[in-house]
Amino acid sequence: MFAKSWLFRLPALALAMAALTPTLSTAQTSDKIRVGMTVSSTGSFALASQSGVRGVELWVDDVNRRGGIEVNGKKYPVELVKLDDRSDKQMVTRVYERLIVDEKVDLVFAPFGSTLTAAAATVTERLGKYMMVWSAASDDLYKQGFKNMVSGTQMPVSAMLRANMELAAKQGVKKVALLYxxxxxxxxxxxxxxxxxxxxxxxxxxxxxxxxxxxxxxTILQKARVAGAEALVPTSYEGDLISMTRQMKQLDINFPYVFMVYASTPQFQAIGADANYIYSHTNYHPAINWKVNAGMTREQFAAAYDRQFPKAEFPPDFQTALAYGAGALTEEIVKKAGNTDAAALKKASLDLSGKLTVMAGPYAIDETGKQLLMPFPVVQLLPGKGMVPVWPEDVATQKPVYPTPDWNKR
Incomplete structure (x- = not known):
């Protein structure tokens, strides 16, 4: 998008002088900014991936309603180029190469999850494209030396269960089972x-x-019960968690405290009353409102979602919020960089660290691109109330129900 070909038309002396003079940005020759990403139409990542892409689409719509991203005094509309990855890491590498080589996108958003993002990063690094991450949380991902990758909104997994374990301990839990x-x-x-x-x-x-x-x-649920676990914390995706919940009910297996990361999603809650009393976490809730200085507020986002997706099967969730927030950050990063060169975007990402807050929370990264903030408050699903923030105390709207009632007492 920001071509350098004009330099070669300068006279030799001017070109030599230009080589000695720092430039703030390269010249703009395209009339739009093309952003590429993949979406999972099938497979284990489909629900989360599709929830996330709606957040990116909301950002693109909002940007274009305002005329585009302003770069060096001129506004450029954003075009989103989406391809299917089918939740397949082998396919991801092919599709991201296609996005960059054939579709000639200027930058990319990562696919859903650490598995697919790690595969995509090998391509974006080789081809020199900047990649904005909205869902990949594996700490190992940021130890592989990827230079052009930034986690805009997803905190690392090493810290993700901090608030949950604090609450479990506060409730009196002594023994924990972790399944993955x-x-x-x-x-x-x-x-x-x-x-x-x-x-x-x-x-x-x-x-x-x-x-x-x-x-x-x-078998694994029985093992957790026999081990005397008071807290069950399975860390898998929605499909597995839904199956576990139904099987716990069928087998009449009870734990005083059950935390499931994806229990806060509308897709999980669609199982009905069986979801009651399960703990989860989210950064998208009417009680959670950050002082935003980049992108829409939560209320503006909710109104925009209803307008753009009036027939959506599910309302927005934390993944929609994370992906939208990554878009809002990308806009500020492009404006700061003045172009879409990968190194310039990475530098701008670091320069803006600690200075921006989006709907999903405050933004800060280290040199590897790993997100340092974006905390997740703990919620509990309660009968007739839905998701209720219960921890930490500064966002809690009521005390948690502990211990969870046995299945035959609900």
């Missing part, structure tokens, strides 16, 4: 959860991995 599927994000989240549980004086009595695609969780 054999994938980077669930595994990293479980490891971070184990560390946070230990810090809060609790004993991890079961730390159990199971293969991706498993459908029957009866």
């Amino acid at each position: 599927s054999d994938e980077p994000f669930p595994a990293g989240l479980a490891e971070g959860g184990r560390e946070q549980a230990t810090k809060n004086g609790m004993q991890v009595v079961l730390f159990e991995k199971y293969p991706k695609g498993q459908k029957d969780f009866s």
Whole structure:
């Protein structure tokens, strides 16, 4: 988009002088900014991926309603180029290469999750494109030396369960069971959860991995019960968590405290009353309102969502908020950089660290691009009330219900 070809038309002397003079930005030759990303139409990441892309689409619509992103005094509309990755990391590498080489996008948004993002990053690094992350939380992802990748809104898994484990300990939990599927994000989240549980004086009595695609969780749930776990914390995706919840009811397996990351999503809550009393976390709730200086406020976002997606099967959730926030940050980063060169965008990302707050929370990164803030308050799903913030105390609207009533007493 910001071509340098005009330099070659300068006389030799002028070109030599230009080489010695720092430039604030390269020249703009395109009339729009093309942003690429992939969406999962099928597979284990489909629900979360589709929820996220609606957040990006809201940002694009909002930007274009305002005439585009202002770069060096001129506004450029944003065009979103979407391709399907089918939740397949082998396919991701092919589609991101297509986005960059064939579609000639100026920058990209990451796919959903650490598994797919790690695959996409190998392509964006090789081809020199900036990638904005909105969902990949694996700490290991930021230890691989990727230079052009920034996590705009997703805090790392090592810290993600901090608030949950603080609340569990405060409620009197002494023994915790952590279950996770054999994938980077669930595994990293479980490891971070184990560390946070230990810090809060609790004993991890079961730390159990199971293969991706498993459908029957009866044995692993029985093991958690036999181990004496008072808190059950499975760290997998929606499909697994829905199956576990239904199987706990069928087997009449009860735990005083159950935390599930994706229980805050409308897709999970669609299972009905079986979701009651489960703890989760979110940064999208009427009681959670940050002082925003980039992008829309939560109320503006909610109104825009209803206007743009009047027939959406599900309302927005924390993934929609994370993806929209990443878009709002991208706008500020492009404006600061003055172009879409990957190195310039990374520098602008670091320069703006600690200075921006979007609807999803405050933004700050380290040199690797890892997000340092964007905290997740803990919510509990309560009968007749839906999601209720219960921790930390400064955002809690009521005390949690603990212990969870047994299935036969609900």
